[in-house]
Amino acid sequence: MKVLTTYISASEGTARVAGFDVHAQPNEVRRRIGYLPETPPLYGDMTVEAFLTFAGRARGLGGLKLKQRLDAVIDETGLSRKRLSRVAELSKGFKQRTGIAQALIHDPEVLILDEPTSGLDPMQIIEIRKLIDRLRESKCIIFSTHILQEATAVASRLVIVSGGKKVADGTVDDLAQKSSDRQKVRLLVRGGEALEAPLRGITGVTAVDRLNPPQGFGRFEVHTRGGAAGTRLICERISELCRTRGLNLAELAPQTQTLEDTFLALLRSKQAPAAPAAAPTQATAQPGAQATAPVVAGLPDDPDATAAATRVTGRPTESENYNKPTQPASETSWDLIDADPKAQPLGSKTETDLPALAETHDPFATAAASGALTAADIAAARRETERKERALREQQSKKSGGGDS
Amino acid sequence: MRAILRRELSGYFDSLMGAGIIGAFVVLMMLLSLLLDPMGQGGDWFKRGELSMRTFFGIFPWVAAVVVPAVSMRLWSEDRRQATFELLMTLPIPTWKICLGKYLAGLVFLAAMLGATLAMPLMMTQFGQPDWGPVLGGYFACFVLGAAFLAIGLFLSGLTENQALAFFLGMMFCLGLVGLGETRTFLGDLARSQPNAALVHIVTIPIVALAILAAAAGRDKAVGAASAALGLVVNTGVYLWAAPAPLDGKTVREMTPQGEAVVAALSQISVLDHFKEIERGVIYSNGLVFFGSLVVMFVLLNVWSLESRRYS
The missing domain is CATH 3.30.70.3100 (Alpha-Beta Plaits)
Known part of the structure; x- marks a missing residue:
């Protein structure tokens, strides 16, 4: 995730956000990303309004536009009562919301949230989830979590990453199927x-x-x-x-069988013997009515486990090279926005890529993890896209009174 | 960049921190320039019975070496301590602009700090006609010197999330830079009475500087210890080579030609001689180039050290 936000640099592989490479065009990527780090990035000595104004100005907003966005995000995150409070005096939940408001101020295409609900009380968690649910209509959201229920409740697509390697990827339904198998x-x-x-x-x-x-x-x-x-x-x-x-x-x-069991089973079966027991997870998903919810998962038993869910606006695709079987798995891209759905043949390399990813992951687990995600996410998101298109076609043919699909 | 500048200024002026630093600086400068007599003018202000800015400018480098690091310590350390560092580094603003924004905020604060001491020359107008030329020249020198210290402080602040550490490192570094200019005094005066004191002086300051550089190079204790040891060896060698020669076999010693060479080299590194040059009114001088390059070098070092964190 930190590679995607350009905060740190990947040791190998490439990652793209909205078509822009995080190494070659970091500022283009940064412009399109709203990022909430694990700890909300706040200046305690400022008021909520002053801080959000700073965030907006730092994103190049100004004048009327800034005022509009300011009102919009304060409204969206329910901060209107706290507008003039000093950030340092806010409760944890409000701090978290201010952090999210900061990430939203420039209306980014992609929202990256690092464990947005950790450390909050149940009410606050529900509110943050509701907020994410509202935002999913218009944005691609990637978030990580340790809490499995959260992953299944919020995400439309889920990827579990363990020790820098992806161990599972799919919709909640996919995983439920796996769980009924075992x-x-x-x-x-x-x-x-x-x-x-x-x-x-x-x-x-x-x-x-x-x-x-x-x-x-x-x-x-x-x-x-x-x-x-x-x-x-x-x-x-x-x-x-x-x-x-x-x-x-x-x-x-x-x-x-619970989903927790599935994840444990997946971890057990996929993890290389030498790999550390860390399990960060991420996921992607398609927006729109037909999209299955993205997914996310974390392993409650595993202290190092993280999970992330993503929703993708537009349509993820692989880079040209990616489908060549000889290409190393790290050569993947994160192409969220501008891709032609027909340009690439449909095919999931998810399973076969795993060993390669495992090889490349050490010692920069995060970097490789994102690479892994990317590859797999893309394949799955494409499957989803196909499904969605088929559904659309069906609908259309029914409307027109035509034959079956 | 303006957003960063505004944010940092509000960081200074919305809290008591800024007021505290300015207050402490003004009180320190006023008291010291009234009570001290570093220029050998014959006693403090009360004894002399005359008011002059010379003491003020004479002690400024020493006071600035302590106060300016207090101004710069929070510039990055505070962000490093909170997650705001991550926010700044993922903004669509190039790192150098963020560094520059923070640096400019520090400069504005420095100007405010110096402005607050204008009370002193203004007070003088009550008693007579101060010569504003040298006063303005002196203030310009103070600002330029402060700007150089600020850049050093900014760089050190970017290395650690601990504000106190940033402050002490900055203070040691700046005091060292000022102190090098007094080498002749130390080597001369001290060597005459206490040769060992001169040794201590000439050996310790470069070691401190080296240790700071080692800390900057990467928190590696072994590297730090090794460079401190290297500094000790090198400086002992330099001292033995340039040590004041004994006169008449007694404790009284005199500078050797090598000693003179060392002193000349050190005073080139010292901010003190350059500061005095500008203060005297020699504006287009080595001094400006010297301070200018200090500023550029340390702001660039700051950018580089933050940018390189992405790859660690």
Whole structure:
């Protein structure tokens, strides 16, 4: 994210915002970005109005235009009562809003928010989310979060990045599908302490965890594949296994899979053994009625995890080079605004690119993370675009009384 | 750039900070110029019975070396401490313009600070006809010297998020620059009575300067220690080479030709001689070039050091 804002420079790869390269034309990029760092960037000795005036002037606004924008953002962020308060005296929620107002003052195309809800109370979090929801109609919003519910509630597209590598990317629906594919079953067997190895031998079982059992019992958590049907089959196998060994099943309970579990599972399966357990996440999404919500996710259990969600105005595309299979994954672009949807063949390189990204990520994890995001986001956003266009075509043909789609 | 300038000015004047610095500066300058006698004019103001700006301008470099770093310390350190640094660095304004905006705000404040001391020459008009030429020349010299110290302070402020550290580094650096001009006095006077004191003087100041540079180079303690040690070795060597020679085998010593060379070189680096030159009214001089290049160099260093943070 910091690479996208041009605050720091990427060690390799390229990133583009609204068609402008962050290295070659940083000022063009900065003009189009509103950025809220993790801590809101505020001068405590100024009033809200004076600070926002400064932010506006620093963005080249002045005169009537500045006044209009000032009123607009103060209204948008609900700061009118605090207009003349000194920033240092504001509550945390109002400080955060002032920070967002600062990022909005020049009406940017792209809004980048670094953990906008961290440290706020539940009411404040809801208000910030509402604000993001209002803004999504007109802007591309990228935000990071550790809070999974937030990601799923707000984002239309979600990318999890761990240790500088992307481990998951897709809409909330995509991830929900994945989560229904992988399920878990818990079982408790009297005298079944030694069942671990045979359990692993059952087809469809991906992993077996030994849990803390009561005296004389064996308790396991079996990770399964193949969705609900596969899990039912595995449950039958397990009971059969116990029967043939003369053991009694005390419990056999399929676990309801939460998104948290999915993310953990994804992390576990995708993470290179040597990679650190950090999991920053980002996501992109398309605006408009048909767009599925973008996504975001974070791993609550992982202290280093971050998640980010993005909405994209216009349409993300890959650079020309990107589709060439030999191209290194770091050679990706972040092209949010001006791209021809038909120019590139549709294709997701998301999965195949991951190893390459993993190689390039160290030691500048952030830089590589953005690169990774970019590549994957773009592919997914394109899929979404296609879907949207198809839906539009359908609608049109129905209206005109034409045939089916 | 004007937005940055305005913001920094409001940072100075909307808080008590600016008023405090100006107040402290005025009180310090007034008291010292009335009570001190660095020009050897025979006692303080009360004893002399005459009012002159000479003491004022005589002590200004020393006072400025302490006060100006207090003006510049917050320029970047405050932003570095808060997230506003990130905001500034992601604004669509080139870094050099932001640095320049902050520097100009400091200059405006410096002018206000000097303006507040105009009470003193104005007071003189009550007693007689002050010669305004030298007074204005002196004020110009003060402003130019202050501008150079401000640039140094701006640079150091950009290196740390700790305002106090920025202040002390700036003070040491500026005091060192002033003090080098007094090398002859120290080497002469002190060497006659206490040769070791001269050694201490000539050795410590460059070490301090080197240590500051090492700190600037990148917070590496090993680098800092190594350059301090190097400074010690080099300066001991210079001292042994240029040490005042003993006269008649007694403690009384005199400058050797090498000593004279060192003194001449050091006074070229010192701000004191250049300051005095401008103060005397020699406007088109080495002095202006000297201070001008200090300003340009340190503002550029400031831009460079901030810009290079993007790549670390």
